[in-house]
Amino acid sequence: MISRTVTVPADGRDLVGDLTVLAPAPARAVVLFAHGSGSSRHSPRNREVAAGLGAAGLATLLIDLLTEEEERQDLVTAGLRFDIPLLGRRLAAAIDWLGAEPATRDLPVVLFGASTGAAAALVAAAGRPGRVLTVVSRGGRPDLAGDALDAVRVPVLLVVGGRDHRVLGLNREAARRLHAPHRLHVVPGATHLFEEPGTLDRVTDAARQWCEEQLAAR
Structure with a gap:
């Protein structure tokens, strides 16, 4: 695996991400992670899942959908983390970036969203159906995706804890x-x-089994 820090332009901002690709054998898909409320690309949970999916032959991109300045603002207001249209647009920009990046441009994209990141993933999937293979939500808030829920046409896996009743x-x-x-x-x-x-x-x-099923169906 080869990992590097990348910069993704989106919404007039530069977003920072960590891209991991396989070498020398090509990956079968790239998993784009959208973190949840108050988290970042350094989330130990997403990184653990990313490592497991990488071992299964998938490239990964963990990205911060907010800049450092915006994250500092969000720590005070907690407003941007719930701005799903904004997060969805930036995730769509990351999908476009993956489509232009030589290491990933031929790979289908899996969107993996946690908490509010799952809503952003569904919004982005509705807007980029030709590029997205599937959406995986971990403890997500798909209800916050609004009308995008009705517009999503790619398969969706919703993973929820049995004791996470609400x-x-x-x-x-x-x-x-x-x-x-x-x-x-x-x-x-x-x-x-x-x-x-x-x-x-x-x-x-x-998530790995679901991605295997979607890749086989594709």
Whole structure:
């Protein structure tokens, strides 16, 4: 694996990301991670999942959808993390960047969103159906995607902790609005952050298997 820090232009801003690609064998897809509320590309949970998917032959891009200045502002106001249209536009710009980057331009894109990042992923998937293979949501808030839920046409995997009762209910409601193929995968005993022993491994396994299915179908 070869990892490097990259800069992705979006919305007149420069977003920082960590791109990991396989060498010498090409990856089969690239997983673009959208972190959740108050988190960053350094999220240990997303990095653990990214490492597991990388071991399965997938390239990964973990990106900050806010600049450092915006993150400092968000720590005070907590407003930008819930600006789903903004985050969705920036995620779409990252998809476009992957389409121009030599190492990833021929790869289908998997969007992996956590918390509010899942809503941004669904918005971006609705806007880039030709580039996105599938969306995976971990403890996500798909309900915040609004009308984009009805417009998504790519398969969606919703992974939720069995003890994350409120978010589980929101995911069930969102699933009923999805017209695309979808699956709700409940991890028994897990709470919102999947901090319980072994639960994050189950998230990785579910995401890997889902991606395998979508790649085979493609």
